[in-house]
Amino acid sequence: MRWRLIMPVVVVFALIVMLGYGLTRNPSELPSAFIGKPAPSFDLPTLDSDRERITDAAFQGSITLVNVWASWCVACRAEHELITEISRRTGVPVVGLNYKDTREAALRWLGRYGNPFAVVAFDPAGEVGIDWGVAAVPETFVVDRDGTIRYKVVGAITREEMNDTLIPKLRQLKQAS
Amino acid sequence: MIPEIGHFALFLALGLALVQSVLPLYGIARNRADCLAVAAPAAIGQFVMLAVAFVALSFAFYANDFSVTYVAQNSNTELPWFYRLAAVWGAHEGSLLLWMTLLASWSLAVAAASRSLPREVASCVLAVMGAVSAGFLVFTLFTSNPFAREFPAPAEGRDLNPLLQDPGLVIHPPMLYMGYVGFCVAFAFAITALITGRVDSAWTRWTRPWTTAAWVFLTVGVTLGSWWAYNELGWGGWWFWDPVENASFMPWLVGTALIHSLAVTEKRGIFKSWTVLLAITAFALSLLGTFLVRSGVLISVHAFATDPTRGIYILAFFAIVVGGSLLLYAIRAPRFDAGTEPVAALSREGLLLLNNIFLVVAAAGVLLGTLYPIFADALGMGRISVGPPYFNKIFIPLTVPLVVLVGVAAVMAWKRTRAEVLRSRLWAPLLVAIVLGVLLPWLALGTNGIVAAAGCVLGGWAIATALEDVFRRMRGRRVKLPRGVVGMALAHAGVGVFVIGVSLVTAFGSEHDVRLAPGERASLDGYDFTFKGTRHVEGPNFVAEIGDFIVREDGEQIAELFPEKRRYNASGQTMTESGIDAGIFRDLYVSLGEPLSGDAWSVRIYHRPFVRWIWAGGFLSALGGLIALSDKRYRRRERAAKTVPADTRARVATAEA
Numbered sequence: 001m002r003w004r005l006i007m008p009v010v011v012v013f014a015l016i017v018m019l020g021y022g023l024t025r026n027p028s029e030l031p032s033a034f035i036g037k038p039a040p041s042f043d044l045p046t047l048d049s050d051r052e053r054i055t056d057a058a059f060q061g062s063i064t065l066v067n068v069w070a071s072w073c074v075a076c077r078a079e080h081e082l083i084t085e086i087s088r089r090t091g092v093p094v095v096g097l098n099y100k101d102t103r104e105a106a107l108r109w110l111g112r113y114g115n116p117f118a119v120v121a122f123d124p125a126g127e128v129g130i131d132w133g134v135a136a137v138p139e140t141f142v143v144d145r146d147g148t149i150r151y152k153v154v155g156a157i158t159r160e161e162m163n164d165t166l167i168p169k170l171r172q173l174k175q176a177s
Numbered sequence: 178m179i180p181e182i183g184h185f186a187l188f189l190a191l192g193l194a195l196v197q198s199v200l201p202l203y204g205i206a207r208n209r210a211d212c213l214a215v216a217a218p219a220a221i222g223q224f225v226m227l228a229v230a231f232v233a234l235s236f237a238f239y240a241n242d243f244s245v246t247y248v249a250q251n252s253n254t255e256l257p258w259f260y261r262l263a264a265v266w267g268a269h270e271g272s273l274l275l276w277m278t279l280l281a282s283w284s285l286a287v288a289a290a291s292r293s294l295p296r297e298v299a300s301c302v303l304a305v306m307g308a309v310s311a312g313f314l315v316f317t318l319f320t321s322n323p324f325a326r327e328f329p330a331p332a333e334g335r336d337l338n339p340l341l342q343d344p345g346l347v348i349h350p351p352m353l354y355m356g357y358v359g360f361c362v363a364f365a366f367a368i369t370a371l372i373t374g375r376v377d378s379a380w381t382r383w384t385r386p387w388t389t390a391a392w393v394f395l396t397v398g399v400t401l402g403s404w405w406a407y408n409e410l411g412w413g414g415w416w417f418w419d420p421v422e423n424a425s426f427m428p429w430l431v432g433t434a435l436i437h438s439l440a441v442t443e444k445r446g447i448f449k450s451w452t453v454l455l456a457i458t459a460f461a462l463s464l465l466g467t468f469l470v471r472s473g474v475l476i477s478v479h480a481f482a483t484d485p486t487r488g489i490y491i492l493a494f495f496a497i498v499v500g501g502s503l504l505l506y507a508i509r510a511p512r513f514d515a516g517t518e519p520v521a522a523l524s525r526e527g528l529l530l531l532n533n534i535f536l537v538v539a540a541a542g543v544l545l546g547t548l549y550p551i552f553a554d555a556l557g558m559g560r561i562s563v564g565p566p567y568f569n570k571i572f573i574p575l576t577v578p579l580v581v582l583v584g585v586a587a588v589m590a591w592k593r594t595r596a597e598v599l600r601s602r603l604w605a606p607l608l609v610a611i612v613l614g615v616l617l618p619w620l621a622l623g624t625n626g627i628v629a630a631a632g633c634v635l636g637g638w639a640i641a642t643a644l645e646d647v648f649r650r651m652r653g654r655r656v657k658l659p660r661g662v663v664g665m666a667l668a669h670a671g672v673g674v675f676v677i678g679v680s681l682v683t684a685f686g687s688e689h690d691v692r693l694a695p696g697e698r699a700s701l702d703g704y705d706f707t708f709k710g711t712r713h714v715e716g717p718n719f720v721a722e723i724g725d726f727i728v729r730e731d732g733e734q735i736a737e738l739f740p741e742k743r744r745y746n747a748s749g750q751t752m753t754e755s756g757i758d759a760g761i762f763r764d765l766y767v768s769l770g771e772p773l774s775g776d777a778w779s780v781r782i783y784h785r786p787f788v789r790w791i792w793a794g795g796f797l798s799a800l801g802g803l804i805a806l807s808d809k810r811y812r813r814r815e816r817a818a819k820t821v822p823a824d825t826r827a828r829v830a831t832a833e834a
Binding site: 020 | 412417419420450454457458461468489492495496499500503504506507510511548551552564565566688690770771779781
């Protein structure tokens with residue numbers, strides 16, 4: 001038996017461990033970084049035009065849902081209708097952060113699937129995404145009216161997650177004020 | 178009653194699959210010819226049982242038997258009968274039944290061809306396939322029974338996923354699965370080689386046609402999948418790097434590598450353990466594809482039912498099958514490569530080695546991108562999605578050199594080729610390719626650019642070199658060309674056609690999103706689209722708004738397109754059916770977005786030059802594989818097989834005595 005011939009077994013074993021772990025993961029578990037901290041500041045053009053800009057000042061005074069998305073992101077497509085639904089059911093405005101995308105593709109995507117966003121910040125280089133700790137898309141943040149991040153969902157929102165945590169969370173924040 | 182017959186047939190199939198796998202392996206270990214002889218009849222019996230189950234489920238769909246839960250979930254009385262039959266593989270349980278039925282068909286084919294193989298080899302191959310089949314049967318019967326009943330039966334079914342109500346779906350999954358499952362034959366041959374310890378030219382001659390056949394099916398399946406996505410998803414794209422697409426693409430890449438590596442092993446007797454490893458990997462990736470699609474660990478536009486127990490079962494099965502065979506490989510493979518000679522860089526085997534490296538690295542890249550979200554999750558980096566930016570970045574640099582190599586394939590001789598030979602034969606195709614690269618986009622589309630020209634030169638290179646070889650061989654000779662040579666030339670030309678299609682649609686494809694009210698016009702790349710309005714139409718199981726668009730070029734009407742927005746009655750889902758004017762040099766593609774205020778609609782218009790060439794290339798390659806498959810060499814194998822493994826026959830003879 002030669003060691004190089006054992007390599008495939010080792011690789012496959014590692015793969016199986018990873019996949020097994022992937023199966024056991026609960027997608028709604030949330031990482032704790034950023035929660036309870038002020039939303040990182042930013043100043044970006046909007047998706048519609050380079051002349052209009054949006055900054056973190058937009059969060060002052062109302063509870064906001066921030067959704068990081070991209071037109072190339074398959075998971076974003078899956079959660080898109082839920083984002084629309086959350087906004088409709090809670091009345092909370094959704095600010096989009098379009099991440100590492102092109103204007104053309106992003107606008108076409110919104111045209112295709114509908115636009116639930118009050119406004120979309122355009123971040124083609126992903127710089128603001130880095131400040132917000134976005135490893136990849138989609139990610140969704142609940143930002144309180146003083147600009148503090150209250151909750152974060154990494155990955156696509158599921159329907160259970162929306163019904164069981166996100167919507168109650170948003171309603172609770174709304175009532176608290 | 179009929180679903181119960183199907184259910185019972187599945188149990189019988191499981192019993193036969195166990196017999197098919199256990200007894201022959203015992204026979205090999207103990208040299209018992211009577212045990213070996215069981216394999217073929219068991220395979221035939223298993224096929225019959227699975228066919229009975231498949232027909233039973235099809236009938237339940239045809240007869241709208243909603244007491245069968247699976248039928249109730251995936252069909253509807255309003256669904257046209259052909260979609261009701263295709264709905265058999267519209268979701269998880271039925272897909273598995275299709276998978277197993279096709280596996281049994283391959284086993285049947287092996288059993289039918291087994292007279293030309295030494296009995297030990299044929300029985301061992303069937304035993305391995307039986308074991309795989311048994312694993313899937315257990316999975317189906319205990320976690321995903323398609324015949325489960327539900328009382329009281331619902332009055333109406335939930336309907337087939339509207340995305341799947343497309344003619345492409347009727348043939349795409351069976352083709353894809355034929356390819357996936359077909360690699361099980363190559364896998365079974367590889368395991369047989371490891372068990373018997375022989376990888377000789379006879380072994381490769383038996384393995385090659387099966388591998389090529391599986392590859393042809395997979396090529397057609399992947400191509401049809403791309404076509405379906407283009408027609409049905411309404412984004413004007415032909416490949417989305419979706420996990421489910423990648424799941425079919427990875428075995429294709431490794432299968433392509435396997436076909437080439439088998440050629441080297443047959444002709445030169447080298448790369449033996451590599452070939453065996455590729456055969457195992459191709460099937461492992463097919464299984465992995467099943468796992469990814471069925472377990473729900475990845476989010477996908479194709480999202481099917483998700484259920485963790487199923488995922489765990491498939492993963493355990495994967496671990497046993499792939500882990501076990503790789504362990505066997507680690508123990509037995511060292512004997513294969515004793516005393517091989519070094520490979521010259523300028524030789525066909527050197528070229529094919531490079532080809533294999535590129536293909537396998539590409540497959541590894543796709544695998545990494547597909548699984549990265551799972552890795553990231555496991556390492557605590559969150560659940561994420563890796564998009565086309567990654568895949569395009571890794572994939573293009575890997576495919577370009579591969580296509581350059583394709584052109585050299587026919588010219589390169591085994592063992593060693595002189596550089597002058599390459600030069601004297603390749604300058605003409607290169608010249609043709611350059612002329613084509615400059616002229617083709619310009620003549621067909623009236624424009625050109627660096628990406629387009631480079632892509633056309635590359636594609637033209639693959640086509641011209643393939644044709645050069647065929648013409649040179651035909652010149653001055655009356656004998657017919659070997660089918661293998663013609664097949665290879667066609668397959669390689671198909672790659673060229675594909676590359677031209679991809680580069681031109683990427684370079685010159687354009688789209689336009691526009692708000693149109695009836696009577697308004699929009700123009701794109703010199704085509705003028707007039708929106709005449711929409712009308713309301715009721716389909717068998719949906720209601721639709723059908724748009725009417727007149728397309729004019731230079732004031733003259735060239736097409737009238739009818740894109741649809743459908744709303745399916747049972748599920749309430751809306752679907753876009755694009756209106757497409759297909760052509761050899763360009764597609765015009767209109768799809769309806771959302772209704773806006775008044776009678777206006779948001780409309781997307783696409784101009785897709787040469788997009789058909791992408792699928793034409795895929796089908797051409799598959800045709801090449803089919804022609805290679807009909808080569809006389811494989812039909813002669815009967816005689817060859819009888820002479821080679823004399824020792825096996827002797828052993829079996831002693832056992833019989």
